[in-house]
Amino acid sequence: MIKDISPTGTQKNRGGAAKPDLSVTIAGVRLKNPVIAASGTFGYGSEYADIIDVSRLGGICTKGLTLHPRPGNGGRRLHETPSGLLNSIGLENPGIRAFIEKELPGLRKLGPAVIANLSGKDIDEYAEGAALLDASSVDMVELNISCPNVKAGGMMFGLDPQAAGEVTREVRRVLRGKPLMAKLSPNAPDITAVARACVNAGADALSLVNTFKAMAIDIRTGKPVFDNISAGLSGPAVRPIALRMVWELWEALRSSSGTGETTRAVPIAGMGGITNTGDALEFLMAGASAIEVGSATFVHPQSMIEIIEGITEYMQRMKIGRIEEISIR
Numbered sequence: 001m002i003k004d005i006s007p008t009g010t011q012k013n014r015g016g017a018a019k020p021d022l023s024v025t026i027a028g029v030r031l032k033n034p035v036i037a038a039s040g041t042f043g044y045g046s047e048y049a050d051i052i053d054v055s056r057l058g059g060i061c062t063k064g065l066t067l068h069p070r071p072g073n074g075g076r077r078l079h080e081t082p083s084g085l086l087n088s089i090g091l092e093n094p095g096i097r098a099f100i101e102k103e104l105p106g107l108r109k110l111g112p113a114v115i116a117n118l119s120g121k122d123i124d125e126y127a128e129g130a131a132l133l134d135a136s137s138v139d140m141v142e143l144n145i146s147c148p149n150v151k152a153g154g155m156m157f158g159l160d161p162q163a164a165g166e167v168t169r170e171v172r173r174v175l176r177g178k179p180l181m182a183k184l185s186p187n188a189p190d191i192t193a194v195a196r197a198c199v200n201a202g203a204d205a206l207s208l209v210n211t212f213k214a215m216a217i218d219i220r221t222g223k224p225v226f227d228n229i230s231a232g233l234s235g236p237a238v239r240p241i242a243l244r245m246v247w248e249l250w251e252a253l254r255s256s257s258g259t260g261e262t263t264r265a266v267p268i269a270g271m272g273g274i275t276n277t278g279d280a281l282e283f284l285m286a287g288a289s290a291i292e293v294g295s296a297t298f299v300h301p302q303s304m305i306e307i308i309e310g311i312t313e314y315m316q317r318m319k320i321g322r323i324e325e326i327s328i329r
């Protein structure tokens with residue numbers, strides 16, 4: 001039923017409901033609405049400025065940033081699958097110093113909260129990058145311990161709770177003035193254990209999911225499509241699994257798991273295959289405080305704007321005043 005909500009439907013203001021408040025606060029950072037452009041799918045924001053009204057977004061996550069510039073992976077980088085997208089970009093970026101100098105001023109002017117997605121090949125590189133970001137004007141750091149497309153670092157830290165805790169602790173130590181959101185890998189054998197390790201090491205929020213490790217073979221050549229053989233799967237194909245992971249994590253954090261372990265119930269940014277208002281509402285109902293949209297922007301750049309309008313309309317129709325009141329019944 002929710003899926004039928006039209007972003008420009010006729011239900012607007014029915015019943016004279018007051019304009020709902022879409023703002024959310026994630027680890028002290030106020031977003032004017034819960035819709036964030038996901039890392040690696042929105043450049044540094046300005047690339048989309050001629051196509052959509054970027055200022056309407058709640059936040060923008062940058063492409064994964066590393067201390068030093070990276071050229072990214074060679075060979076094929078994108079491959080479509082049924083309802084999905086495989087990517088093997090490999091953290092191509094100009095390096096954190098160049099990002100701060102050349103991209104951040106323009107990104108700041110766009111209006112939405114700026115979230116820097118941080119990666120590294122080892123803990124020292126993560127920490128050095130975090131120190132540079134700490135001294136910059138970004139609003140928050142999203143700790144990428146979940147990229148499946150690099151040989152060193154990335155997902156290596158996000159599969160194991162101990163490694164995830166160590167890198168989070170080290171980044172937290174140098175990131176004195178900014179909130180830290182750890183971005184989790186759906187490929188972790190126990191994503192809840194990784195999440196607990198990150199929160200216990202000082203993460204203020206969690207985001208999930210990054211892409212699922214997957215592959216494709218070109219049957220004409222008999223060779224894998226990607227030089228790295230595997231790549232990361234995103235898009236609607238992963239959505240029900242991502243939703244289940246957000247739900248389970250939220251449940252685990254807010255209630256005692258029965259194992260005697262308790263962890264602060266930090267806010268969650270949920271993502272994975274969100275393409276429309278109904279998808280976004282599902283993640284908010286599953287416990288997410290905000291949502292990130294990635295692959296959908298490639299197909300339909302207006303997706304995020306339509307989702308913001310659709311959530312507004314839903315809240316008006318349901319007479320819901322604040323995002324936090326959207327929950328599973």
Ligand SMILES: Cc1cc2nc3c(=O)[nH]c(=O)nc-3n(C[C@H](O)[C@H](O)[C@H](O)COP(=O)(O)O)c2cc1C
Nearest residue numbers: 038039040064087144209210234235272273294295
């Ligand atoms: C082309 C592409 C590049 C990506 N690059 C990054 C990245 O640099 N850092 C990161 O944390 N996630 C990256 N991601 C993962 C997305 O941010 C997101 O977690 C994932 O795609 C799931 O969301 P979606 O199904 O809405 O795309 C990338 C995804 C795609 C499709």
